[in-house]
Amino acid sequence: MDNNKKSTANKSASLQVYKSQLADSLTKRQISMISIGGIIGAGLFVGSASGIAAVGPAIILSYVLTSILVFLVMRMLGEMAVIQPDTGSFSTYAASAIGPWAGFSIGWLYWWFWVLVIPIEAIAGADILAQYFAMPAWLFALLIVIFLTSVNLFNVKNYGEFEFWFALIKVIAIILFILVAGMAVLGWWPWANTEGISNLYQHGGFMPNGFGAILAGVLLTIFSFFGSEVVSIAAAEAKHPQEKIRKATNLVIYRIAIF
Template sequence: MSNISEKSPKLAESLSNRQIGMITIGGIIGAGLFIGSATAIQTAGPAIIISYALTGLLVFLVMRMLGEMAVIQPDSGSFSTYASTAIGPWAGFTIGWLYWWFWVLIIPVEAIAGAEILHTYIPSIPSWSFAVAIMFVLTLSNLMNVKNFGEFEFWFALIKVVAIIAFIIVALMAVFGFWPLADVSGVSNLYQSGGFMPNGFGAVLTGILITIFSFFGAEVVSIAAAESKNPQEKIRKATNLVIYRIALFYLLSIFLVVALVDWKSPGLVEMGTFQYVLSVLNVPGTKIIIDFVVFVAVCSCMNTGIYIASRMLFSLGTRNDAPKAVTNVTKTGVPKIAVLASSVAGFVGCYANYAFPGQVFSFLLSTTGAIALMVYLVIAVTQLRMRTQMEQNGVFPQFKMWLFPWLTWIVIFAILAVLGYMFISPNFRYETFLTLGVTTFILALSLIVTRKRITLKPWIINKNKDLNQV
């Protein structure tokens, strides 16, 4: 299945079971849940629960497709490697570089967000200093050993999980009238301010476009598992548990938010979703608690960003889709050049933000608007082609996507429909066209590189024959 040489450099298999387990949980919990969900709630009202449910179902099905392929061949390049095999080298090249581009821009976004939190508590130190410091520490951690990434992510994810579970317990007590610090109970906010779906079903579809990016990162398990023992078992287990994590961390927590507070409350956007709810419930120290959790969440996302970007770049290098230097690994199995290259790109983005505020970096970030959907689409098409080829050869995977090929086709059409809606929606058209522009550029580059490789191959073979005769 793979076209990677047997002599390709190998990454370490150092991630432990507990690290992989927590990484898969943390991968779907970002700062967007704690803060960004407020925008989604004010877009669709209480019906945002439907948006999260539909998005969660889509992500779950995509993860099942990815899990089917990853169990067959665990690989740090994940869907990019599989796309190269099933669709063509141009597809693996294009989606791999698009994915790398997404994450190297997310790295400075999270660093800047974390820096702003620290700056509010220590205003004497400029925000950019904190951003650089955070990026430096996490880059250094990723350079030393993959265990460091795993350990950082274990504790980051654990804090996020504990925070959400604590929020759910407090919110449930309030809903059932057992919270002693505030006279808030029941679920009347679900229907009293304009009804459950105050802005119509169109707003629910818009809510999907906002929420889908909160889930991006769930696919990290298919990349991280390649650096652990018995990756097939970990991928299978993590994929099966994704639906329960989505239901607990997203659906239940968002349901409790819209049940306890009016969806039109300006405080939701001003303070952030969880902070506003806890402030309504008069929880002591709400601001510092949420600031700490959000800081951990952005550090977790940045830590994951450096890891994912470097592993995707490493995989591109092993397939000759990136400079061969990025495949150099240390004695501990860390692709140091790939880590440094990804971090340097992040530092450049961070510099652009502070040197040209509201200009260059905002433009670059807009180019990532539809990349998540592009990745999901490629995963679905790859799984469709790969599974079809396997079954034609009489091979049937043990870990299967259900109702193949009908469910796969439904997912493909659903993603295409969402992309089409983004093209016609005034709120998303700009980012979608910029993403299309970047995709077209990388696709053209992939065709040039692929054609050059095909042209050079006969020459290299003949040259080697001549050298052997000598």
């Protein structure tokens, strides 16, 4: 018992020393928008087409199943972040609960994920921009990567504010997309040639490839939800992390489910 108390005290002391070297500048609104902005990107807009092509209209059910999974994970991750705010987040929790090998593996796998995703997002965004501007896609991709790298060199306060406003732009953009799509389906958008909601039951029906395709679609849709975990990673750089992470996690969960 005494050894457990000493271990807990040592961990708390180490965390306090570590946090003293960080700038506790992130606010609740910034943390929430950083997490929401992380799941709204070029991968969501471009990648959703692959899911629709593979599953059909039933891709909606794949998104529902994925939302439930993300909801459960975020609830548990949020509780751990409140108890032990740490920039290592789930890799630190895995190391504490399972062993150093688990924390090491999860940490490097997460690093590898972002090494792959950032170029994919940059290429997808560059392909979109290249359709509107007379510049090659590779140059847009290079500029996007340089821009993202520069933003990450800001101090925490300025980085959080930058991410908040740019994430807000993405939220506004997806809301406008939803409104335009709704108007097109209802026949109120003059520049769209649509068939209403007939595509939901024609061309093979709502589930043209069967129920198994819905489960396979989860593998495609879950990619769109990566980034929501940032709310726990930012815990150690927030003022009063226990209170703000708890509120930010709840807000992120419900907003993700809506989107």
